[in-house]
Amino acid sequence: MALLTWLVWGCRKSYNPPIVNAPNHYLVVEGIINTGNDSTIIKLSKTVNISGNVNSMIIDNAVVSVEAEDGASYNLQSAGNGNYISTGLNLNTSKKYRLHINIDNNTEYASDYVAAKANPAIDSIGFNIKNNKVDIYVNTHDATNSTRYYRWSFDETWRFHSKYLSTYIVDNSIHKIVFRTPAQLNYYCFAGDRSTSIVLGSSIKLSQDVIFQAPLTTIDATSEKIEKRYTILLKQYALTKEAYQFWENLKKNTEQLGSIFDAQPSQLTGNIHNLKDPKEPVIGYVSVTNIQAKRVFIDNLDLPWDWTAKYPYDCGPIDSNYFVDPHTMSNTVDNNIIFGGAIPVDPILVNGNLIGYTSSTVPCVDCTIRGVVKAPSFWKER
Numbered sequence: 001m002a003l004l005t006w007l008v009w010g011c012r013k014s015y016n017p018p019i020v021n022a023p024n025h026y027l028v029v030e031g032i033i034n035t036g037n038d039s040t041i042i043k044l045s046k047t048v049n050i051s052g053n054v055n056s057m058i059i060d061n062a063v064v065s066v067e068a069e070d071g072a073s074y075n076l077q078s079a080g081n082g083n084y085i086s087t088g089l090n091l092n093t094s095k096k097y098r099l100h101i102n103i104d105n106n107t108e109y110a111s112d113y114v115a116a117k118a119n120p121a122i123d124s125i126g127f128n129i130k131n132n133k134v135d136i137y138v139n140t141h142d143a144t145n146s147t148r149y150y151r152w153s154f155d156e157t158w159r160f161h162s163k164y165l166s167t168y169i170v171d172n173s174i175h176k177i178v179f180r181t182p183a184q185l186n187y188y189c190f191a192g193d194r195s196t197s198i199v200l201g202s203s204i205k206l207s208q209d210v211i212f213q214a215p216l217t218t219i220d221a222t223s224e225k226i227e228k229r230y231t232i233l234l235k236q237y238a239l240t241k242e243a244y245q246f247w248e249n250l251k252k253n254t255e256q257l258g259s260i261f262d263a264q265p266s267q268l269t270g271n272i273h274n275l276k277d278p279k280e281p282v283i284g285y286v287s288v289t290n291i292q293a294k295r296v297f298i299d300n301l302d303l304p305w306d307w308t309a310k311y312p313y314d315c316g317p318i319d320s321n322y323f324v325d326p327h328t329m330s331n332t333v334d335n336n337i338i339f340g341g342a343i344p345v346d347p348i349l350v351n352g353n354l355i356g357y358t359s360s361t362v363p364c365v366d367c368t369i370r371g372v373v374k375a376p377s378f379w380k381e382r
Helices: 002-010 241-255 332-338
Strands: 027-030 040-046 062-068 073-080 083-086 096-103 107-111 122-130 133-141 149-161 168-171 176-179 188-194 199-202 210-220 229-239 272-274 292-299 319-322 343-350 353-360
Touching: 027 096, 027 107, 027 272, 040 062, 040 096, 062 083, 122 210, 122 229, 122 292, 133 229, 133 292, 149 210, 149 241, 168 343, 176 332, 199 210, 199 241, 210 229, 229 241, 319 332, 319 343, 332 353
Parallel strands: none
Antiparallel strands: 027 040, 040 083, 062 073, 062 096, 073 083, 096 107, 107 272, 122 133, 133 210, 149 188, 149 199, 149 229, 168 176, 229 292, 319 353, 343 353
């Protein structure tokens, strides 16, 4: 049997297809040309090898501009991390526009000229409760029946708290446990996330251009996102049919591959080209539209009362520490808290006398491990 096992494993050879170590780094363009008064933000990067040890290659040495078909040009400023930004362009929506990119003053790329697409307002954002989950959706419509194709992205922010509230802290300068100052309190925090999935909707098969309860995201009942209060900032983009097909193919290629019954990989055909080498693949599709945005809040009181957040750390029960431990006669307050790194939680009192402190670990007491104490400027309490 041992010989058979050796033969099976000994005959195996690693398979490294050429694409894994392919030297090509193709341009990736993210963003839209915003015709309204909000900023146009374009991010440039390059693809990396599957076998490499980096996730992306940002491009900070490019000259990026928005060009109108009549020759007008609007420059974007480099903001670092591959981002190029221009404040509200307020473009004439009766004209066509393209994105022009010059990298290292050597290689030029440009998108096709695209007509500006009007984007209707977001009607509402709501949610349904089903199977111990919160399903968040969007409603919108275009009375002129001319939009038909939509894409959405969103930012999430939520208020949460650590497992245990500690109003005490160790003052290392005097090796004593003291009350926290207001600036040292770290029970409540704010955290956030940005959507990475591709969310699309279309009314092309309907007589009216109406999007009803298009799903955006799902939050589990045990998620910290809805432990106290949650907000979602939704952005809506109007797409052409060609742009919708690009995003639909990208979604299939990146999110819906897993079995022989799923959609098979297909070539992504965007609208950005190398001006000297049109055969070079460029990943991305530049749309021209105004962005519609809407924010809503969801409070924990709006959800089932018996939903309880599951903490990301195994906190367990709090530990008890004594100035004189009755079992070992040692000072476990000193051993575990003052010099041991545990965080004091509550005092232990007997007949009004302080005999020790309970304690827990830093992740179970300090919410700043995964958030920030200061509320964002847009935050509102109920």
